[in-house]
Amino acid sequence: MHGTNPLIEKLPGFAGGTIDRVDHIRTNPAKLAEAFADPAARLLVLDGLEPVEVNGHLLLEPLAADADVADHVLLGIDPAGQPIFARLVADLGPNLVPTPRSRAIAGLVPAAEVALYGTARSLVHWHARHRFCSVCGGPTQPVKAGWSRRCDLCAAEHFPRTDPVVIMLAEYRGRVLVGRQHAWPQGRYSALAGFVEPGETIEEAVSRELFEEAGIRVRDVRYVMSQPWPFPSSLMIACIAQADDDALTLDPTEIEDAFWCDADAVRAALAEEPGAPFLAPPTMAVAWHLFDRWLAGVAPSDASA
Amino acid sequence: MHGTNPLIEKLPGFAGGTIDRVDHIRTNPAKLAEAFADPAARLLVLDGLEPVEVNGHLLLEPLAADADVADHVLLGIDPAGQPIFARLVADLGPNLVPTPRSRAIAGLVPAAEVALYGTARSLVHWHARHRFCSVCGGPTQPVKAGWSRRCDLCAAEHFPRTDPVVIMLAEYRGRVLVGRQHAWPQGRYSALAGFVEPGETIEEAVSRELFEEAGIRVRDVRYVMSQPWPFPSSLMIACIAQADDDALTLDPTEIEDAFWCDADAVRAALAEEPGAPFLAPPTMAVAWHLFDRWLAGVAPSDASA
Numbered sequence: 176m177h178g179t180n181p182l183i184e185k186l187p188g189f190a191g192g193t194i195d196r197v198d199h200i201r202t203n204p205a206k207l208a209e210a211f212a213d214p215a216a217r218l219l220v221l222d223g224l225e226p227v228e229v230n231g232h233l234l235l236e237p238l239a240a241d242a243d244v245a246d247h248v249l250l251g252i253d254p255a256g257q258p259i260f261a262r263l264v265a266d267l268g269p270n271l272v273p274t275p276r277s278r279a280i281a282g283l284v285p286a287a288e289v290a291l292y293g294t295a296r297s298l299v300h301w302h303a304r305h306r307f308c309s310v311c312g313g314p315t316q317p318v319k320a321g322w323s324r325r326c327d328l329c330a331a332e333h334f335p336r337t338d339p340v341v342i343m344l345a346e347y348r349g350r351v352l353v354g355r356q357h358a359w360p361q362g363r364y365s366a367l368a369g370f371v372e373p374g375e376t377i378e379e380a381v382s383r384e385l386f387e388e389a390g391i392r393v394r395d396v397r398y399v400m401s402q403p404w405p406f407p408s409s410l411m412i413a414c415i416a417q418a419d420d421d422a423l424t425l426d427p428t429e430i431e432d433a434f435w436c437d438a439d440a441v442r443a444a445l446a447e448e449p450g451a452p453f454l455a456p457p458t459m460a461v462a463w464h465l466f467d468r469w470l471a472g473v474a475p476s477d478a479s480a
Numbered sequence: 481m482h483g484t485n486p487l488i489e490k491l492p493g494f495a496g497g498t499i500d501r502v503d504h505i506r507t508n509p510a511k512l513a514e515a516f517a518d519p520a521a522r523l524l525v526l527d528g529l530e531p532v533e534v535n536g537h538l539l540l541e542p543l544a545a546d547a548d549v550a551d552h553v554l555l556g557i558d559p560a561g562q563p564i565f566a567r568l569v570a571d572l573g574p575n576l577v578p579t580p581r582s583r584a585i586a587g588l589v590p591a592a593e594v595a596l597y598g599t600a601r602s603l604v605h606w607h608a609r610h611r612f613c614s615v616c617g618g619p620t621q622p623v624k625a626g627w628s629r630r631c632d633l634c635a636a637e638h639f640p641r642t643d644p645v646v647i648m649l650a651e652y653r654g655r656v657l658v659g660r661q662h663a664w665p666q667g668r669y670s671a672l673a674g675f676v677e678p679g680e681t682i683e684e685a686v687s688r689e690l691f692e693e694a695g696i697r698v699r700d701v702r703y704v705m706s707q708p709w710p711f712p713s714s715l716m717i718a719c720i721a722q723a724d725d726d727a728l729t730l731d732p733t734e735i736e737d738a739f740w741c742d743a744d745a746v747r748a749a750l751a752e753e754p755g756a757p758f759l760a761p762p763t764m765a766v767a768w769h770l771f772d773r774w775l776a777g778v779a780p781s782d783a784s785a
Contacts, residue, residue: 190681198692199731294679301678305614309638312612312619333614335678339644339715373606373640373713374599376495377706387503398703401682408678410644426504 187402187411188281188459192290194251194259201249201320210258211244218242219250219261219295224273226280226292233280233288235259248298248321250291261295263302263317273406281459289459293405298322300407301335309333340409341380342368342462344469345393347418347435351469352389353453354425354433364444364453365462366413367430381414389433390424393417399468402461413465415472441466492707492716493586493764497595499556499564506554506625515563516549523547524555524566524600529578531585531597538585538593540564553603553626555596566600568607568622578711586764594764598710603627605712606640614638645714646685647673647767649774650698652723652740656774657694658758659730659738669749669758670767671718672735686719694738695729698722704773707766718770746771 200206210216217235220227227234238247238260247260277296281289298321305324308315313328324333344351344366353364369384371377378396385393393416402411421435436444436452443451445466456462505511515521522540525532532539543552543565552565582601586594603626610629613620618633629638649656649671658669674689676682683701690698698721707716726740741749741757748756750771761767 189679190684192679192684196677196688290679294677297678304636307612307614307617309610309612309614312617314617331609334643334675336641337644337676337678338639339642370639371642371715372501372599373602373642374494374497374595374708374710376708377715377717379495379497383501403679403681405679410676410682412682 186286187400187461187464188286189290189293189403189405190401191286192294193287194253194291194294196251197249201322207244207249207320210249210252211238211242211247211260213258215256216258216260218247219259219291221261221295221299223264223267224296224300225277226284226296228280228283231284233284233292244320245317248295248302248317250294250298253291259291261299261321263299263321265303265306267300267303277406278457278459281457290403293403296405297337297403297408298335300405304407305333336408337403338409339371339377339380339412340368340404341371341377341384341412341414342366342465343381343385343396343414343416344465345385345389345391345416345418346469347421350421350435350437351415351441351466352385352391352418352423352433353436353441354389354430355453356429357431359431360454362454363456364433364436365456365460366465367433368411368462371412377412377414381416385416385418388426388429390422390426392419394419399465400461402464404461411461413461415465415469438470442470445470491591492705492766492769493591494595494598494708494710495706496591497599498592499558499596499599501556502554506627512549512554512625515554515557516543516547516552516565518563520561521563521565523552524564524596526566526600526604528569528572529601529605530582531589531601533585533588537589538597549625550622553600553607553622555599555603558596564596566604566626568604568626570608570611572605572608582711583762583764586762595708598708601710602642602708602713603640605710609712610638641713642708643714644676644682644685644717645673645709646676646682646689646717646719647671647770648686648690648701648719648721649770650690650694650696650721650723651774652726655726655740655742656720656746656771657690657696657723657728657738658741658746659694659735660758661734662736664736665759667759668761669738669741670761670765671770672738673716673767676717682717682719686721690721690723693731693734695727695731697724699724704770705766707769709766716766718766720770720774743775747775750775 220234250259308326310331311329313326315324355364371380381396396416399413444455525539555564613631615636616634620629660669676685686701700722704718745757749760
């Protein structure tokens with residue numbers, strides 16, 4: 176599916192959206208009604224939270240004649256001028272865990288459609304899980320074209336959440352730390368990751384997570400790139416940090432195994448070579464791109480294959 | 481309060497925490513009880529959401545004899561080995577808007593204590609606003625030492641939220657864009673800012689916000705630094721982007737005024753010179769540091785005063 180050429184995949188999955196989010200329409204009921212009534216308006220069809228792909232594109236359908244704008248989120252206006260909506264559902268049932276099908280969408284449709292699906296998935300999931308007010312327990316209703324919900328009882332307004340997550344490589348003398356979680360596919364290793372908590376910077380979260388999970392102290396945390404991750408709604412913030420030494424103390428509840436890996440080994444893993452020491456994450460994951468960027472920044476003497 | 485020396489203030493307010501968040505204790509009831517019973521354990525006293533400062537430090541008190549660990553969040557263990565707790569309150573009343581007193585704490589106590597207060601404020605606020613389950617409306621209870629809440633009825637688990645916000649300078653030919661919101665103090669201008677939405681990267685959010693608020697298109701978004709902002713719980717992500725041109729189309733609902741500003745003008749503003757063209761944000765704001773970093777990166781020919 177991909178080679179060693181770092182130019183093949185420039186963006187991780189779910190990045191690269193091209194829709195105009197038209198913030199000014201969300202709060203303007205007349206303009207919203209106009210967009211909903213536009214003959215060009217389309218429904219992004221989802222099966223629960225799953226994408227529906229037909230002939231290499233996401234399925235878009237005209238809005239039903241009896242559709243109610245109040246049951247929809249306006250994702251935005253696409254480059255062809257079509258207002259794109261997604262339908263809100265009250266109950267997703269057990270359909271909350273990402274399936275192989277939803278993850279695989281990144282390889283089946285153009286990047287901008289993957290991003291559109293990610294946005295829709297996060298929002299539809301958020302609405303289904305926020306039908307009640309966390310302040311008073313009252314029922315809430317979608318407002319602002321589906322970009323917030325308001326409580327019927329206490330009028331509290333609630334906004335879609337996006338959880339920042341740090342995902343990082345610790346580097347020590349030309350090698351980076353790769354680890355695996357218990358539930359991952361056999362042989363898969365990747366960058367370590369964890370949620371940013373209230374009261375800390377990105378850099379502090381990177382340091383804390385690497386110490387908690389692997390027992391290493393780091394400095395010089397550098398931001399590399401970011402990615403929206405719609406399972407259900409994270410913002411992946413990818414970084415590289417310099418470790419003070421390479422002694423590991425793994426947290427067995429989080430990390431099944433971890434080891435230090437040189438550039439040749441990482442290159443072999445990204446290229447899916449048979450002798451590679453680990454199975455790399457897919458190219459849709461920001462971790463793949465983090466490895467790739469690290470390789471691009473490795474000094475030439477270390478990077479020779 | 482500060483001069484033009486960029487070394488005076490290395491960190492924005494609320495960054496620089498030194499507490500060990502002891503994630504392993506949160507999920508271990510025996511260890512949590514032990515920390516709560518530790519004679520060294522202290523309560524970080526808050527007045528509602530406000531900090532309480534005594535002699536240049538936050539007020540820490542021994543835990544009350546009848547205190548219940550279930551009503552507290554374990555902020556962590558401080559460098560002196562003291563487990564530090566904050567008390568959860570059911571009703572904050574109208575006490576939700578940050579007061580001058582809570583913002584001023586950044587100038588009154590050491591940075592690590594400012595960070596501790598920020599963490600506590602975000603968590604106490606979050607608990608008070610999440611007493612009910614957003615999925616089913618049932619009552620929720622704090623679990624995991626106050627780092628999550630679980631629903632009594634449907635068992636859904638809810639985690640403290642942290643909202644990523646981009647705050648950015650657009651740069652064009654040696655000048656940066658500064659803008660002001662309607663409610664700000666007279667003369668105050670700062671970097672533009674906005675929440676990262678589901679389905680977009682940090683870089684995409686920067687581009688979208690600058691176009692929405694000022695009508696400018698940008699490229700080459702560079703991450704600069706981050707800051708936790710506890711009003712109520714944001715992660716400020718500071719960036720600099722290159723504008724394609726300097727024509728402005730302001731969104732009057734968001735931005736009262738904006739203009740392009742050269743390095744001399746920004747330097748004068750940060751130094752609080754009488755003739756400065758705008759009143760800079762305080763040094764506790766990440767925007768101050770963003771301006772400062774931008775000045776540090778300006779080519780010498782542009783940076784001569």
